[in-house]
Amino acid sequence: MIDAAVEELRTAGLAGVRRDAALADLTTLRVGGPARLLVTAERDADLAAIGRVAARHGLPWVVVGRGSNLLVADEGWPGIAIVLGRGFRGIEVDDTAARGRVRAGAAEPLPTLAVRVADAGFTGFAWACAVPGTLGGAVRMNAGAHGGDMASALVEVDLVRLRTGVRETWVPEALGFAYRRSQLPEDAVVVSGTLELDRGDPAEVRAEMDAIRTWRRTHQPLNHPNCGSVFTNPPGDHAGRLIDAAGCKGLTIGGAAVSERHANFIVTRPGATAADVVAVIEEVQRRVRDASGVELTAEVVRLSPAPVAP
Numbered sequence: 650m651i652d653a654a655v656e657e658l659r660t661a662g663l664a665g666v667r668r669d670a671a672l673a674d675l676t677t678l679r680v681g682g683p684a685r686l687l688v689t690a691e692r693d694a695d696l697a698a699i700g701r702v703a704a705r706h707g708l709p710w711v712v713v714g715r716g717s718n719l720l721v722a723d724e725g726w727p728g729i730a731i732v733l734g735r736g737f738r739g740i741e742v743d744d745t746a747a748r749g750r751v752r753a754g755a756a757e758p759l760p761t762l763a764v765r766v767a768d769a770g771f772t773g774f775a776w777a778c779a780v781p782g783t784l785g786g787a788v789r790m791n792a793g794a795h796g797g798d799m800a801s802a803l804v805e806v807d808l809v810r811l812r813t814g815v816r817e818t819w820v821p822e823a824l825g826f827a828y829r830r831s832q833l834p835e836d837a838v839v840v841s842g843t844l845e846l847d848r849g850d851p852a853e854v855r856a857e858m859d860a861i862r863t864w865r866r867t868h869q870p871l872n873h874p875n876c877g878s879v880f881t882n883p884p885g886d887h888a889g890r891l892i893d894a895a896g897c898k899g900l901t902i903g904g905a906a907v908s909e910r911h912a913n914f915i916v917t918r919p920g921a922t923a924a925d926v927v928a929v930i931e932e933v934q935r936r937v938r939d940a941s942g943v944e945l946t947a948e949v950v951r952l953s954p955a956p957v958a959p
């Protein structure tokens with residue numbers, strides 16, 4: 650069955666189809682098992698072919714962006730992991746109207762996009778300069794920081810639906826954005842997004858970005874593999890404060906530990922497993938529940954082998 654799926658993908662023109670490909674290296678946490686198939690899509694037709702092959706062979710699929718919010722299970726992913734290639738990069742700036750429009754491919758890294766937006770003379774996107782995801786992953790997660798988020802910057806999102814292979818343009822109001830989540834259709838692959846931003850002074854925006862990067866280097870454990878904030882902040886409080894108050898800083902299970910620098914970060918060391926990270930997550934949830942009665946919700950997306958119908 651898998652041989653036939655590989656053959657069909659190659660016949661459809663997908664060059665880089667790999668079997669049993671390590672996913673840990675594609676994530677910032679650096680844990681987890683392989684994907685049965687890893688494919689790089691360069692154009693809409695590739696995504697359409699992946700959708701057809703996945704449906705025909707009953708293979709679940711998932712899009713992997715920068716893997717900066719992904720916890721891949723040790724068992725790996727039993728279907729197709731899709732990476733968007735260079736064909737889904739590119740940034741176009743339109744500064745002819747009062748507010749600027751910046752359209753970018755979904756594989757574009759947010760820090761690159763933030764710098765380009767600043768250089769083009771627009772403000773309101775500096776927050777993204779230190780969020781290491783891709784635009785596609787940021788749309789899915791409604792990434793945000795320092796008072797900004799994707800929902801407030803986007804005016805249009807292009808999706809390719811894997812069930813039909815068709816590209817659709819959606820307005821943000823239809824995407825169900827909320828704090829660190831969206832309600833994209835389950836077969837939607839984000840292929841591009843358009844931001845609308847106010848004009849600003851590039852030097853001021855660059856200074857703002859420098860301050861953000863410095864703050865992060867000081868307050869976040871950026872020298873160890875991590876996935877950013879592991880838990881969403883509960884209403885009116887900070888997950889990091891609650892985790893610290895529950896005495897979890899430094900809590901270590903196997904190769905995973907709650908960071909001493911920022912309690913809402915879990916860091917891994919070489920040899921760590923996804924099970925170690927899950928055990929730390931569950932122990933933190935238990936201790937915070939006991940200490941404060943608050944149920945912490947994970948922000949990190951867990952990719953587990955449970956079959957999902959394509």
Ligand SMILES: Cc1cc2nc3c(=O)[nH]c(=O)nc-3n(C[C@H](O)[C@H](O)[C@H](O)COP(=O)(O)OP(=O)(O)OC[C@H]3O[C@@H](n4cnc5c(N)ncnc54)[C@H](O)[C@@H]3O)c2cc1C
Binds near residue numbers: 713755793
């Ligand atoms: C050091 C560090 C700091 C961070 N700081 C922040 C922060 O300040 N604010 C914040 O919000 N997040 C932060 N994060 C988390 C992460 O960077 C964001 O959630 C980011 O948006 C994830 O993008 P990604 O490309 O890495 O997505 P992935 O981690 O690869 O995927 C996340 C989810 O998006 C889906 N997805 C990815 N690409 C697409 C696509 N093209 N179409 C449809 N679905 C897709 C995946 O299937 C998965 O469900 C941080 C992470 C790290 C490591």
